[in-house]
Amino acid sequence: MFEIKAKDNRARVGVLHTQHGDVPTPALMPVIHPGRQTIDVSKYGADIVITNSYIIFKDDELKRKALKEGVHKLINFDGPIMTDSGSFQLSVYGDIDVTNKEVIDFQEAIGTDIGTSLDIPTAPYVTRKKAEEDMEITIERAKEAVQYKKDNDISMLLNSVVQGSTFLDLREKCADELTKLDADLYPIGAVVPLMEMYKYADLVDVVMHSMEHLPDDVPRHLMGAGHPMIFALCAAMGCDLFDSAAYVLYAEDDRLLSTRGTYKLENLTEMPCSCEVCCKYTPDELRALPKEERVQLIAQHNLAVSLGELRTVRQAISEGSLMELVEERCRVHPALLDGLRQLGNYTEDLEYYNPSSKNSAFFYTGPESLQRPEIRRHIQKIRQMPKKSTLVLVPPTRKPYSKNLSGKLGRFYVYGEEKEIDLDDCDFMVLDIPFGLIPLDMDEVYPLSQNDAPRNMDTDSIEFIEDCLAEFSEYYNQVLIHQSIANHYGFDFSIIHPQSDEIKYVKDDIRKIKAIADYQFGVGAGDALFDGKIKIEKSKKTGKIRHISSDGKLVANMRASDSFLVLTKDGGRKLHAATEYPQNRVVVNQDSEPFTRDGKSVFCQFVVDCDDNIRANDEVLIVNEDDDLLAIGKALLNKREIESFNNGQAIKTRKGFKK
């Protein structure tokens, strides 16, 4: 029903399969008013729409037509249609005269693709009692709907809406309860007031607490979210569907949507957009048009901008640059920036979902970038690496640093106890924004070279560097700091190391590949993979390491784009022998063993266990329940995702070990 094609942070580019066709997600569902729609949204690129079944139900003429000809004919749209129940009307008018089952039946009867049970949208900031009571009813009705669907062989897909107002534990509880139902889609409801009040930090809390308790194998729909300025941020939190009446409501009010906010036509001296309408008309010309014609044109602009932004979001997810887009979009209003900064509280969760390698460089765009999962992950990894006695900190050069650093390095200050320096007992690291400490031996690994930051530093960056230095100086007997770093950051040290002219960094390919292996697969992997007599082949063109053999057997290849190791079968065997279950492992069931050994990719439903530290794009070992090595491959999903999905690829198998 839903499959993931690409991932970035919590965002997914996916495909939602319905009876009326496939929808690429994240997607916007324009709201179609069944009685008075005048804008043909499919003409402007809408792949899926949403309409209101209760409005159809309450209008005799619409109802008759919908029951006779179906909702697709009624609203003249061939693609997938989602229908809302009367929940919105319920939230506005307090009560409606239809039961949950009636609503389900009716939606099925008119041929909707995705129907919705009669949840209770609870406004933000109500009393806890109110939120709890509403939520209980919402859960009850969702249960009833799912059971009713099962009992009556209902074919439409079913939404179960997460409520709970602004009580984060209630959102979690509601999500947990609904997850048990195994519904087809999970909308997050009643967030529109938060967006209208510009409470984006609270929106982030509500969405993230819901999201962390929802399954990964279904689309999550942020109900009523239709302003293009928030699509990127909400996609990064894992929202797959948006819906919007904004394009037409704003048009009726002479307001133009933009990723930069909303423009009132009356205030425009220029059309600030590159869409077809904005290229063809001036504000004066638009203002002079008859109302109806003007609404059509502004709605066309609003749809073009909104659907264009969804394409931009999907492109960014596919290339791994979504957070750069989010950080740009969230500058358009301080309340959105507040939401972005609030998202910094969820870095641990985002890290879990974030792939370990991407096609895009990491661009530092401001203090918020320091919260991104890549940095947290890197610092955690080097925290765990084995330490030598002395840490030598060198200033950044052009990247990759190790290409430009060698030989004598200049004068150093000593930080910590001053002792004899054994160059063989030194860890060499570059101190730089945004990754803090970058061991020279592994500086080409993604994203340690594939990043850029401004030279003019902000204070958060400087403090981040100071914190890194303070933490890591604890792990070493002494720290040597290059004087240009000390001067740059204004560190004050009294001692200049007497032997400073003797400090030099000597490249060593074997030390390098071992360091990368430890960083990638865990401490000890380097020694295990690269024992015996090591032979390293480099690219003649780039000078980069390509192939690594041990005692005449090819153990690993180094990928040019991100310098991660791709194991051969021999390498897989060595890693398997050297590491403990479940480290680096994905465990498949007995039935799938022959296929896996045959080199076929591993599907989610055949995975019985998995190392929780595996991230999308990691190289993994595929084993059976007895920990026999069956194959090596690349993970496409993490453990939680694999467990959530009942189908779809989990691991792209590279090579199988035939029996």
Add this chain to the structure above:
Amino acid sequence: MFEIKAKDNRARVGVLHTQHGDVPTPALMPVIHPGRQTIDVSKYGADIVITNSYIIFKDDELKRKALKEGVHKLINFDGPIMTDSGSFQLSVYGDIDVTNKEVIDFQEAIGTDIGTSLDIPTAPYVTRKKAEEDMEITIERAKEAVQYKKDNDISMLLNSVVQGSTFLDLREKCADELTKLDADLYPIGAVVPLMEMYKYADLVDVVMHSMEHLPDDVPRHLMGAGHPMIFALCAAMGCDLFDSAAYVLYAEDDRLLSTRGTYKLENLTEMPCSCEVCCKYTPDELRALPKEERVQLIAQHNLAVSLGELRTVRQAISEGSLMELVEERCRVHPALLDGLRQLGNYTEDLEYYNPSSKNSAFFYTGPESLQRPEIRRHIQKIRQMPKKSTLVLVPPTRKPYSKNLSGKLGRFYVYGEEKEIDLDDCDFMVLDIPFGLIPLDMDEVYPLSQNDAPRNMDTDSIEFIEDCLAEFSEYYNQVLIHQSIANHYGFDFSIIHPQSDEIKYVKDDIRKIKAIADYQFGVGAGDALFDGKIKIEKSKKTGKIRHISSDGKLVANMRASDSFLVLTKDGGRKLHAATEYPQNRVVVNQDSEPFTRDGKSVFCQFVVDCDDNIRANDEVLIVNEDDDLLAIGKALLNKREIESFNNGQAIKTRKGFKK
């Protein structure tokens, strides 16, 4: 020839008048290749184009046609045409076989609207000697061209290009020398390599050092700047014209321009834009097209995006939100962010050009926002205000603060010597991002209420607040800090003021209007304007002060949008009597005195002197050379601009004093 319609920082929305029509600026001039242009740029909204006279000159067929039918016919464009000389070819091939005068003659002969003398483009980072020698020739040729134009009654407008490589003093010297020539337009040359190398911080230095030495009454053209991601930043520095072959060169290379950077077609899974082409085609469809057709479509996209961005820039200048746009755009690459941060070194200059009131709120988008002129100006103004004995610092509420703060204020910590507190001897200020210290009496003045910042603070903001506190505590005997502020920022004070429950803020309208007058017109203005028996009328609807009378005479009205005072004639007289020449004054010559007294607006050419502290949108006194008060009005330009212009409005006169 050029007039300014709206201003924001150093940016101007202007109109360039030419023989072939008016051009709204900032404008992009698409480059037209005279021999092989296949894209009709006027169809996509180009108002002005640029082509190369040397290419025409060197091709017999083109030359013949151009001389016979004119350049407009040759390149099939009815609007204004700028022509470049052979400078670019000179920079590439080292030498060309045409003289400066020949180039001028030829451009005039083919009917170009704006011609260019044969400058020498000097690359960045060359030796000083090379840069100096080149610059001398460039200046010589510019002189020769201007003289030649004068002597030969040449009607086309003339460019004089600023060179000097990356030597900032040479750029200044070149600009100074060219300014003396009184040319029609001033391009800034040879910056393309800086943009290609992503040296945006250096670009900012080069542009700003040139700009600060160029006149304000002519368009400044950033030669070769054609990527939409830099238009906003460069407009903020005062660039009025851009030119670009990028739209077609990139198209030929399957690259799509965007304000977010450049997309390679081969990497696209989606069309990340809302233009007509991106709405109609998928990347696969584009890739499948024949090369020629694809180039047309991508060029159309590139032009739509580029011209759309110029419209967005002009709209932002008109509404006063350009820096928000700049700060958003400069997030798309760390090197651009570096350029933006570099611009923070020029805040004093930007402040001089920045209007004192705008239609848009000030949005804080990150640490760079702290560098904006509005903040610098505010801090300087309150630094100069008279101080009482005690400073009371209260926490921010919703804005405007003074609407939500009154009565007892809670518990305070004491900072500095603890003394008796006289509530009548206290200055009450709110401590808040981004304006630091906001006196409660004037908190509704623009932009002290018209701003927003995220609640989650970055470290630069916190340091800014700490710096404000440290500086202003020097000016008072003691500082009382509300405990919630102290806790929020982690300030550590031992003493809680024993009388803390007694601290209250009592609103006082007379104190308020005097404070605003002092802030707006200088210390002492409040006492001078509002002596005698004061009567204050408020809006029945909003409760805001509207009219202020002194002894029965209306002295000033308060503008609802920004709470600045608009003086009446009586108010003008009082301010004039109380302040010294040239404070708040614009001095006009004898000839224009009758017109000014008649209430006619003041044109630049009639102004003989002007207070250097006057900013666009300031309320001013208009006097003659004997300092007799002739009228009151609103400044549209600052002193340097008024001196630079030979025509156009300088002051919008509100009321004249008839003799």
